[in-house]
Amino acid sequence: MKRTRMAEKGQRSLTFTAYAVTILFTVFSLVPVLWMVSSAFKSDKDIDAYPPKWIPQIPQSIRVTLDYSGLGPMERADYEKDAMEATWFPWMKNIRENIGEVRITGIRDGKMIFQAFMASSSFRAGQPSIVPSTLFTDQLMDRKLPMIREKKLSKFTWYGDGGGDVSDRKGVAESELSSRFADFYGSSEIVQGKVATIEEKQAWIRLFDSFISVNKIAMNAAGPLGFTKYFINSAIVTLSSVAIQLLLGGIGRLYARSSDHEQKVAVLLDYVFFWRRL
Amino acid sequence: MTRITNIRWMPVLFLLPSVLCYLLFKYYPLLSMVRVSFFRYSIVNPPGKFIGLANYTEFLSSSTFWQAVSNTFVFFALYLGLTFWIPIVQALLLSDIRKANAFFRFMYQLPTIMPAVAGVLVWKWMYNPDYGLLNYWLQFFGLGPYMWLNDLNITKLAIVLPAVFAGNGISLLLYYSAIKSIPTEILEAAKVDGASPWRRMWTMLLPNIRFIIVIQFIAFMSGVLLAYDNIYVMTQGGPAGSTTVVSMLVVNTAFQQSRFGISGAMSLFMFFVIALLTVLQNKISAEKD
Numbered sequence A: 001m002k003r004t005r006m007a008e009k010g011q012r013s014l015t016f017t018a019y020a021v022t023i024l025f026t027v028f029s030l031v032p033v034l035w036m037v038s039s040a041f042k043s044d045k046d047i048d049a050y051p052p053k054w055i056p057q058i059p060q061s062i063r064v065t066l067d068y069s070g071l072g073p074m075e076r077a078d079y080e081k082d083a084m085e086a087t088w089f090p091w092m093k094n095i096r097e098n099i100g101e102v103r104i105t106g107i108r109d110g111k112m113i114f115q116a117f118m119a120s121s122s123f124r125a126g127q128p129s130i131v132p133s134t135l136f137t138d139q140l141m142d143r144k145l146p147m148i149r150e151k152k153l154s155k156f157t158w159y160g161d162g163g164g165d166v167s168d169r170k171g172v173a174e175s176e177l178s179s180r181f182a183d184f185y186g187s188s189e190i191v192q193g194k195v196a197t198i199e200e201k202q203a204w205i206r207l208f209d210s211f212i213s214v215n216k217i218a219m220n221a222a223g224p225l226g227f228t229k230y231f232i233n234s235a236i237v238t239l240s241s242v243a244i245q246l247l248l249g250g251i252g253r254l255y256a257r258s259s260d261h262e263q264k265v266a267v268l269l270d271y272v273f274f275w276r277r278l
Numbered sequence B: 001m002t003r004i005t006n007i008r009w010m011p012v013l014f015l016l017p018s019v020l021c022y023l024l025f026k027y028y029p030l031l032s033m034v035r036v037s038f039f040r041y042s043i044v045n046p047p048g049k050f051i052g053l054a055n056y057t058e059f060l061s062s063s064t065f066w067q068a069v070s071n072t073f074v075f076f077a078l079y080l081g082l083t084f085w086i087p088i089v090q091a092l093l094l095s096d097i098r099k100a101n102a103f104f105r106f107m108y109q110l111p112t113i114m115p116a117v118a119g120v121l122v123w124k125w126m127y128n129p130d131y132g133l134l135n136y137w138l139q140f141f142g143l144g145p146y147m148w149l150n151d152l153n154i155t156k157l158a159i160v161l162p163a164v165f166a167g168n169g170i171s172l173l174l175y176y177s178a179i180k181s182i183p184t185e186i187l188e189a190a191k192v193d194g195a196s197p198w199r200r201m202w203t204m205l206l207p208n209i210r211f212i213i214v215i216q217f218i219a220f221m222s223g224v225l226l227a228y229d230n231i232y233v234m235t236q237g238g239p240a241g242s243t244t245v246v247s248m249l250v251v252n253t254a255f256q257q258s259r260f261g262i263s264g265a266m267s268l269f270m271f272f273v274i275a276l277l278t279v280l281q282n283k284i285s286a287e288k289d
Helices: A011-039 A076-093 A120-130 A138-151 A176-187 A204-222 A227-257 A261-273 B002-006 B009-036 B054-060 B063-084 B086-094 B101-113 B116-126 B133-141 B155-165 B169-180 B184-192 B197-208 B210-225 B229-235 B246-255 B260-288
Strands: A060-067 A099-108 A111-119 A155-158 A194-202
Touching: A011 B086, A011 B101, A011 B116, A011 B155, A011 B197, A060 A076, A060 A176, A076 A099, A076 A111, A076 A120, A076 A138, A076 A155, A076 A176, A099 A120, A099 A204, A111 A120, A111 A204, A120 A138, A120 A204, A176 A194, A204 A227, A227 B009, B009 B260, B054 B260, B063 B086, B063 B155, B063 B210, B063 B246, B086 B101, B086 B169, B086 B197, B101 B169, B116 B133, B116 B155, B116 B229, B155 B229, B169 B197, B169 B210, B184 B197, B197 B210, B210 B260, B246 B260
Parallel strands: A060 A099
Antiparallel strands: A060 A194, A099 A111, A111 A155
């Protein structure tokens, strides 16, 4: 026989109202939290986008191949400077775009001579000091290159004559961002290498670069511990406050636990030397 | 001598550390503030020149101050009307939820773990008239777009709105705990007497948590009348001073104009206002008991 439960009059309406109001409030109260979490992964362009975007776009990995064939003799330092100009300058021009990383491959006479890499976390951390504006000159990178090396913002790997063979395909990916990079390289005389290819790929891992860049910026301000230092400061303040309140409150409670003079002295000694028993 | 030996020194000894801390960190600044309020405070040569009640007459005759007082009480009314009763209702209804009760309690607490300033900044983002989330959603209902933080008519409401949906977590827990501590026997007796669930909620649960409501109201009152950080982050007191409250005026007078004497006088004024309201509120509660 099926068990039936008699519902009290008004119980169903109360239960329905309880669930409806609770769900409504919890959903609406989570909107700012979810918006904050979602925005933490977005690019500047997506944050200001209209209509508002909830789901962040996957950052792009821009892979540029620069051909130095036919150019005069260049030293390793010249290639490094050119690679940094090819990385930082077009990125700064497209700062609001969803760029996760830029990889530059330098080739000469069909052989790879260098590779350079920079992630968006390093760009965000270094941009205010390396490329504060979109005014680019050849002399700018002369001054900034030592800073880039010191802070290890970009990675430059030199192969020289030992580099592997590279296929001679040419082409620019069919996207607005790749076209803008190609336009920059074509119109600018700062970057000496000629664009062979520009590819775009999705870089999922770069979704989390905003957190890494915050830590890098914090390291510049707060020292090698970075963001951890702020957590440590908060922990010290919180634990000290709790400890002092426990101490002061506990002393008062100690007195309340004891009833006569001798016990109070014993309890006090007990507290001082064996505070765990509080 | 006999009187001294008759004093029970042990309680004094045990309570002395906390009393000393309280005197040092609560009462000493308060008394210093009172003293400073009678001086034209000089940072170079403190406390400066004694001017008696001149600071008080100055701010009491200032239209800026009375505008700030008006704004403060408008905020108080808005917070009271829109936010104070919400955790009470939430707790009453939550006490009736059996399935997933712990889950909903956790969900209510989730917004409170967000830093307060970060939460306000997110709301400020959402209020953006060009790409904000709120105006985008309201257009589907044929409403807006609104200049949330630039329209004199709705800026105050925009500042209060975040508190409607978030920041109730701790209050909700207090009310919920109070509701759960009500003996079930009296609720069962009311049920046997024929009281419906709605009636039991209104006549049994709500009156039994009145004590907590009174305590929360006192904390709520001082918190709202002294509100500063969310207003500062949202509007910095604008537009056109429409959201400048007394606490903001005190900070600006002290740290932008370096007039610590008059800011101390304004602080003391608010202290007495809040103390008076607290006494009145306690008297009303006592009479009802």
